[in-house]
Amino acid sequence: MAGMTLHVLKPSVNNLTVRIFVRAAGLECEEVDVWGSTQTPEFLAKNPAHLTPMLEHAGLPRTTLWESCAIMGYLCNTHGLEQFYPSDPGKRAMIDSANFYLIGTLYPLLARATYPTLNFPQYPGEVGSSGADDAAKAEAQQAAETALAEPLDVYRAFFLGGKRFIGGDHPSIADIRLAASLEFLAAIDYDMPDWAREFMDAMANELGDAYTEPAADVRGYIEHVRSQAPA
Ligand SMILES: N[C@@H](CCC(=O)N[C@@H](CS)C(=O)NCC(=O)O)C(=O)O
Structure with missing residues (x-):
């Protein structure tokens, strides 16, 4: 899936979760470090909750998605990753x-x-x-x-x-x-x-x-x- 960007804060375990996941699943995803910029007008316009990890992808209804578990679920659903998130x-x-x-x-x-x-x-x-x-x-x-x-x-x-x-x-x-x-x-x-x-x-x-x-x-x-x- 082309054009995925993951906005992260590297010392955070909420972020670590998705950073591990994309690597383990072999997903191509640009990682952007947003340390110090989650409260900027640009970031807030995309994500008024100012939370990371935040996935940015054109396939999403509002282009952005936050909450680590929701991001992993979305990526499993869009990539058919049964081994990480079974559909049973x-x-x-x-x-x-x-x-x-x-x-x-x-x-x-x-x-x-x-x-x-x-x-x-x-x-x-x-x-x-x-x-x-x-x-x-x-x-x-x-x-x-x-x-x-x-x-x-x-x-x-x-x-x-x-x-x-x-x-x-x-x-x-x-x-x-x-x-x-x-x-x-x-x-x-x-x-x-x-x-x-x-x-x-x-x-x-x-x-x-x-x-x-x-x-x-x-x-x-x-x-x-x-x-x-x-x-
Ligand atoms: N439940 C959320 C927690 C996300 C969260 O608390 N993110 C913090 C870092 S640990 C954050 O981005 N804080 C930046 C801010 O509030 O401006 C998740 O699992 O993704």
């Missing part, structure tokens, strides 16, 4: 459930637990972005980190359910979304369960450079932030 209704429903659960439940906790350390802004209305003192913010961060364990274990117990990947023998778009998200936990030295470590290793082994090349941008950012942290 039951199998597809499991992938959708894993992705919606990630975006709606796991990721908000992961963001609250890691964004303060990553120097990323938190959403208005959250303790982390409020005028609360440092102790209250640290308490909120710790509460989110503690609460992560339960939804994370849902992936082991239910979505993986003893399989190598959520998609079975092959990584699905839900596996890519999960593995990319877990990359941020290195920022807080999260006590990652063995199964999650094994899952991330399996993803990197299975996808090779498609995984490790873009993941290096996120890992490099985490290292940089950590090197700047007061001793």
Whole structure:
């Protein structure tokens, strides 16, 4: 499919998700780094939500598409990528459930637990972005980190359910979304369960450079932030 552009912020795991996916699927896609320009009038005219990753393609009704899982779904549908997003209704429903659960439940906790350390802004209305003192913010961060364990274990117990990947023998778009998200936990030295470590290793082994090349941008950012942290 000609003329696809992916607008990205390289330190972001929301972006990492789609960056891994397009590489793993072998899709030709120009990548544009939009660091510092998501709030410009030009970007906002295309995407008033100012969110990345953002796919730009003439085949889309409004030319642009954001939300990592929607982008992967669209590209699977337009390229017939059954191995990443099966069309069987039951199998597809499991992938959708894993992705919606990630975006709606796991990721908000992961963001609250890691964004303060990553120097990323938190959403208005959250303790982390409020005028609360440092102790209250640290308490909120710790509460989110503690609460992560339960939804994370849902992936082991239910979505993986003893399989190598959520998609079975092959990584699905839900596996890519999960593995990319877990990359941020290195920022807080999260006590990652063995199964999650094994899952991330399996993803990197299975996808090779498609995984490790873009993941290096996120890992490099985490290292940089950590090197700047007061001793
Ligand atoms: N749920 C969305 C989250 C996207 C998101 O939060 N993107 C952030 C980077 S992590 C962004 O582009 N922020 C730039 C801005 O708000 O101006 C997804 O999965 O794509």
